[in-house]
Amino acid sequence: MRSVAVAREADARSLFRMYQLLALYNTIVVLLLGGFLAITQQKILAAGEARAFLAHLPNLPMAPAAGFSATVAALLLLLGAGALYRSDRFQGAARHFYLAVELLCCALLIRSLDFSYDGVILLLVADIVHRFEGRRQRVLLAGAMLVLYAVSVYSLAAFQNLVVPFDAYAAYYAPNVRLLFTVLKNGASALNIVLFMLYVIMLVQKKHEEEERLRALGAELAEANVRLRAYAIEAECMAETRERNRLAREIHDTLGHALTGILAGIDACLVTIDAAPDFARQQLLKIRETAAHGIKDVRRSVKKLRPDDLERLPFRAALAHMVEEYAEATGMEARLTILHYPGNLRAEEEDVLYRVVQEGMTNANRHGGAKHVSITLSAERGNIYLLLSDDGSGCDTVKAGFGLRHMEERLKLVHGSLRYWSDRGFTLEAVIPERSEGKPAEELTEQVAGKEEKR
Amino acid sequence: MRAMGGPYQGAKLFFAFFGLFLLVLALVSLPPRERVLTVGVVAGSWWGVPEGEPYERLDAAIARFEAAHPGVKVRYTQGIRKGDYGEWLAEQLLAGQAPDVFLVPEEDFARYVAIHALTPLSPLAAADQDFSLEAFYASALSAGEQEGTLYALPIECVPRLLFVNRTLLAREGIELPREDWTWQDFYDIARRVTRDTDGDGEVDQYGFYGYTWLDAAVTNGAEPFGPDGTAHLSDSSMEEAARFYLRLQGTLLGHVPRAEDFDLGRVAFRPFDYATYRTYQPYPWRIKRFSSFAWEALPLPRGSAGYASPLSVLCAGIAETSEQKDLAFAFLKELAYGEETQRDILMHAPALPVRKSVLQEATEEDMAALFGETTGYFPPERLDTILEAGRPEPRFAGYEEAMRLADQGMRRLLESGTVPRNGLLQLQKDVTLLRTRQGAR
Numbered sequence: 001m002r003s004v005a006v007a008r009e010a011d012a013r014s015l016f017r018m019y020q021l022l023a024l025y026n027t028i029v030v031l032l033l034g035g036f037l038a039i040t041q042q043k044i045l046a047a048g049e050a051r052a053f054l055a056h057l058p059n060l061p062m063a064p065a066a067g068f069s070a071t072v073a074a075l076l077l078l079l080g081a082g083a084l085y086r087s088d089r090f091q092g093a094a095r096h097f098y099l100a101v102e103l104l105c106c107a108l109l110i111r112s113l114d115f116s117y118d119g120v121i122l123l124l125v126a127d128i129v130h131r132f133e134g135r136r137q138r139v140l141l142a143g144a145m146l147v148l149y150a151v152s153v154y155s156l157a158a159f160q161n162l163v164v165p166f167d168a169y170a171a172y173y174a175p176n177v178r179l180l181f182t183v184l185k186n187g188a189s190a191l192n193i194v195l196f197m198l199y200v201i202m203l204v205q206k207k208h209e210e211e212e213r214l215r216a217l218g219a220e221l222a223e224a225n226v227r228l229r230a231y232a233i234e235a236e237c238m239a240e241t242r243e244r245n246r247l248a249r250e251i252h253d254t255l256g257h258a259l260t261g262i263l264a265g266i267d268a269c270l271v272t273i274d275a276a277p278d279f280a281r282q283q284l285l286k287i288r289e290t291a292a293h294g295i296k297d298v299r300r301s302v303k304k305l306r307p308d309d310l311e312r313l314p315f316r317a318a319l320a321h322m323v324e325e326y327a328e329a330t331g332m333e334a335r336l337t338i339l340h341y342p343g344n345l346r347a348e349e350e351d352v353l354y355r356v357v358q359e360g361m362t363n364a365n366r367h368g369g370a371k372h373v374s375i376t377l378s379a380e381r382g383n384i385y386l387l388l389s390d391d392g393s394g395c396d397t398v399k400a401g402f403g404l405r406h407m408e409e410r411l412k413l414v415h416g417s418l419r420y421w422s423d424r425g426f427t428l429e430a431v432i433p434e435r436s437e438g439k440p441a442e443e444l445t446e447q448v449a450g451k452e453e454k455r
Numbered sequence: 456m457r458a459m460g461g462p463y464q465g466a467k468l469f470f471a472f473f474g475l476f477l478l479v480l481a482l483v484s485l486p487p488r489e490r491v492l493t494v495g496v497v498a499g500s501w502w503g504v505p506e507g508e509p510y511e512r513l514d515a516a517i518a519r520f521e522a523a524h525p526g527v528k529v530r531y532t533q534g535i536r537k538g539d540y541g542e543w544l545a546e547q548l549l550a551g552q553a554p555d556v557f558l559v560p561e562e563d564f565a566r567y568v569a570i571h572a573l574t575p576l577s578p579l580a581a582a583d584q585d586f587s588l589e590a591f592y593a594s595a596l597s598a599g600e601q602e603g604t605l606y607a608l609p610i611e612c613v614p615r616l617l618f619v620n621r622t623l624l625a626r627e628g629i630e631l632p633r634e635d636w637t638w639q640d641f642y643d644i645a646r647r648v649t650r651d652t653d654g655d656g657e658v659d660q661y662g663f664y665g666y667t668w669l670d671a672a673v674t675n676g677a678e679p680f681g682p683d684g685t686a687h688l689s690d691s692s693m694e695e696a697a698r699f700y701l702r703l704q705g706t707l708l709g710h711v712p713r714a715e716d717f718d719l720g721r722v723a724f725r726p727f728d729y730a731t732y733r734t735y736q737p738y739p740w741r742i743k744r745f746s747s748f749a750w751e752a753l754p755l756p757r758g759s760a761g762y763a764s765p766l767s768v769l770c771a772g773i774a775e776t777s778e779q780k781d782l783a784f785a786f787l788k789e790l791a792y793g794e795e796t797q798r799d800i801l802m803h804a805p806a807l808p809v810r811k812s813v814l815q816e817a818t819e820e821d822m823a824a825l826f827g828e829t830t831g832y833f834p835p836e837r838l839d840t841i842l843e844a845g846r847p848e849p850r851f852a853g854y855e856e857a858m859r860l861a862d863q864g865m866r867r868l869l870e871s872g873t874v875p876r877n878g879l880l881q882l883q884k885d886v887t888l889l890r891t892r893q894g895a896r
Contacts, residue, residue: 041549
């Protein structure tokens with residue numbers, strides 16, 4: 001961000017330097033030309049050729065000293081008004097006043113130079129263009145150039161009867177000198193146009209570069225966004241891994257603890273069962289309690305764990321396996337239909353869907369006493385749908401138990417939602433938005449995972 | 456991003472700049488404190504005749520003007536001869552030091568109008584209640600006009616006259632023509648006097664010298680050029696004048712008299728202007744100018760189709776750059792319209808006044824004081840008639856070049872001995888073409 005500001009400032013500075021060069025060049029040309037006109041007039045006066053000189057003029061020129069003074073005064077006012085006009089300090093009426101003064105001085109200056117040099121108009125155009133941005137600037141530039149063109153043509157045509165031509169002054173000198181002066185004058189105009197063109201090119205370039213910089217900035221921002229998203233996913237994964245490890249430890253601790261306790265208790269029972277059956281019975285009760293406690297612990301922990309199937313098999317196969325196994329174990333008839341298999345499912349989404357199916361089937365069997373359950377998975381219109389419907393008893397008012405609430409919570413984690421209702425049995429509907437732009441994130445995740453591995 | 460110094464900084468700078476702007480404007484347009492009026496004049500007579508006290512009449516006019524306008528000084532540069540005046544004036548104009556009021560050389564008038572060196576006078580004239588353009592001879596006034604706009608006021612004028620050798624006419628037994636004489640009278644006398652006087656077989660006495668086709672044209676009411684520069688070289692009055700001139704030339708029998716022939720008394724008529732007449736008519740000059748014969752001046756003879764009298768007019772104008780145009784006009788008015796100044800011209804200058812009332816109110820005694828006892832040829836009313844019929848040369852831009860071409864063409868035609876109608880038409884076409892080209896420039 002800061003480098004952009006610096007670059008912009010550097011651009012503005014080099015543009016301003018170009019403008020200064022243009023202004024300096026015009027000042028020099030104007031002073032030289034004004035001096036030339038005044039000195040030539042003075043020479044004509046001294047040589048006693050005033051009458052012959054006047055005979056070729058369409059208008060009475062200003063006196064040499066007055067003309068030169070007018071030129072210098074108009075030039076100074078023009079430069080002053082131009083600087084004030086360009087300054088950021090003024091807005092509104094004040095700026096318009098400066099522009100008006102600048103225009104007036106420009107006209108006066110050109111008039112005082114007898115239209116011999118109209119290059120200062122370009123200085124004026126540069127000032128005007130500098131002040132306007134965007135489309136107005138382009139229109140303005142075009143307009144100003146048109147006006148300039150009109151002035152250069154018009155000044156020749158319309159003011160022919162009012163203006164003392166440069167040639168009338170040049171005619172005072174010997175032919176070769178006259179040629180030199182004419183060439184110099186025309187060259188000065190041409191060079192001025194070149195300088196102005198350079199200025200305009202720099203102006204356009206500056207704009208272009210600024211746009212480029214903005215575009216680069218936008219791209220940078222987008223990249224940062226992608227990184228941020230990847231980072232969020234990575235952080236999520238890491239948290240999950242950590243959680244999983246913690247659970248594994250917990251299971252180890254609780255299950256190990258319980259089993260160790262049970263083992264020790266059974267050993268004690270084996271020793272005492274004949275000698276003191278009452279004590280053994282009491283012991284067994286304790287063991288049972290420990291086992292029950294252990295199961296409770298295990299249940300609690302196992303819920304946090306990813307199923308074994310899912311670790312080993314692809315999601316689709318794992319799902320089919322789980323459904324089949326459960327149906328066999330419970331004698332319930334379960335049918336899995338995959339209408340449209342969603343692409344690029346994330347691991348946690350797979351987890352959620354797996355759990356929903358598992359829990360749904362458990363519910364159908366346990367609470368509904370269903371004989372048939374139909375499971376449908378589909379991806380349509382940016383959403384992944386999972387539908388579970390059974391022919392069980394259902395219920396009139398569903399009380400969200402631990403299972404349903406848990407399902408909901410899980411779905412929420414992947415921005416999904418859960419609906420359920422009873423009509424001909426019980427129906428569950430889980431919806432997860434499909435990540436259409438998931439690809440880069442997937443790749444980034446892989447990249448991140450790769451980096452992780454290297455570490 | 457606002458600069459330090461709060462919201463008033465901008466306003467202060469604005470007012471400072473605005474103040475500077477006004478100051479420059481004020482300095483540029485500030486009028487001078489002293490009321491000094493400058494005048495561009497020549498030393499002596501404008502008409503190329505000697506004049507004793509070069510600035511006497513001007514000084515008198517200035518004294519009258521300064522008395523009427525307290526606090527105003529009129530200054531002029533002394534010692535500029537007529538030959539140097541054109542260049543001097545051009546230099547003043549170019550140097551931005553043009554006099555407020557200046558005499559305008561005839562040949563520069565159109566040029567100075569074109570380069571806007573002269574102020575249009577009509578608004579100034581209209582603003583002055585005590586001034587009327589009606590008081591001037593229309594002919595004289597037209598000399599200061601360009602395309603209907605008045606740029607200069609006439610100061611004095613000089614009509615073209617024909618000098619006659621009275622001694623020669625008396626010797627030939629010819630009566631002095633009357634003042635309303637015609638081309639035919641002129642032709643008859645010219646034919647009669649052209650002969651060999653000493654019997655050596657050589658013609659040594661001629662009818663006229665220096666009378667041109669243009670004199671014939673003007674006195675026939677023809678205008679070679681209109682005031683706007685339109686050529687009228689093939690008009691019938693023009694054709695008539697050319698024919699008459701050809702006839703008149705025939706009286707010379709192929710001889711071409713020289714200027715000395717008139718001085719030596721061998722030519723009956725020669726045109727001069729009123730300035731010469733007025734200067735040499737009074738006694739001592741009279742003898743000195745033409746010692747061998749008695750002479751008199753006549754108006755130019757009238758043509759058959761109309762009559763006009765060639766007139767030279769001296770005009771003065773106001774510089775466009777003058778910062779006190781009202782005052783300048785007041786002084787110009789003193790010169791052109793002031794009764795005393797105008798009467799001074801009649802009585803003391805080798806020229807005639809342009810204000811009608813001066814001639815109209817002049818008495819016989821005045822005329823006697825002017826011309827001596829000699830003749831009754833120029834009583835005031837006759838001079839008045841001549842001026843009423845006066846025609847100044849047109850002064851449009853490019854006049855000299857156009858006139859040169861017309862003159863050359865006409866001379867070529869006359870030399871051929873005939874004036875064919877289509878020759879005049881061709882000349883008219885050539886000159887019109889030249890005018891078109893001049894206009895395009």
